[in-house]
Amino acid sequence: EIELLLFNSYADIRAFLQDMGTGLPFRPATFDACISISALQWLCYSNSKNQIPKRRLTRFFSSLYTVLRRGGRAVLQFYPETAEQAILISECAAKVGFAGGIVVDYPNSAKAKKHYLVLSFDRTAKAPQGLVPDGSLGHVRVDGEDSRKKRPIRKKKGGIKTKEWIVHKKETQRKKGKNVRPDSKFTARRRPHKF
Numbered sequence: 001e002i003e004l005l006l007f008n009s010y011a012d013i014r015a016f017l018q019d020m021g022t023g024l025p026f027r028p029a030t031f032d033a034c035i036s037i038s039a040l041q042w043l044c045y046s047n048s049k050n051q052i053p054k055r056r057l058t059r060f061f062s063s064l065y066t067v068l069r070r071g072g073r074a075v076l077q078f079y080p081e082t083a084e085q086a087i088l089i090s091e092c093a094a095k096v097g098f099a100g101g102i103v104v105d106y107p108n109s110a111k112a113k114k115h116y117l118v119l120s121f122d123r124t125a126k127a128p129q130g131l132v133p134d135g136s137l138g139h140v141r142v143d144g145e146d147s148r149k150k151r152p153i154r155k156k157k158g159g160i161k162t163k164e165w166i167v168h169k170k171e172t173q174r175k176k177g178k179n180v181r182p183d184s185k186f187t188a189r190r191r192p193h194k195f
Helices: 041-044 053-067 083-095 165-173
Strands: 003-005 013-018 031-037 066-076 100-107 113-118
Touching: 041 053, 041 083, 053 066, 053 083, 053 100, 053 165, 083 113
Parallel strands: 031 066
Antiparallel strands: 003 013, 066 113, 100 113
């Protein structure tokens, strides 16, 4: 849902609550720009049978295309769950007539990664490049593939938390002068599942 606060020169505040999947109910060419933070990805989910994500995205982008003035821009920050969601979002925006693309800041970071959908009416405009960890600008792909080589999957080391490993660990701790309980017949014994 969209919460929109409109401020005018008389300090009059009007609140507006709307599901953005049903479109934006404003007159054409009302806004110069649009900024959205972490709202767009929720259109990729449906709460009922009649909520189809592709239809909701198309309805939102077509109404956004209508309410923006020609020459206007939109920047929508979102967190896609999968690469397919990011592609679906950008395809729906392009389908209604927007130009632009997706910019990813810090693409190799799990916590700092941010996706921005940068839209404009100018077909010759290109989306800016995303930031990389050293603070410079870098080229980023949005196809879900990582350009680095994939590491081979390693098998887990056997013997971790076995009796031999625990006894060795205790000996190492004793040599370091740590206070360690003495070994007994219960050392490294598995407990039953229920206590």
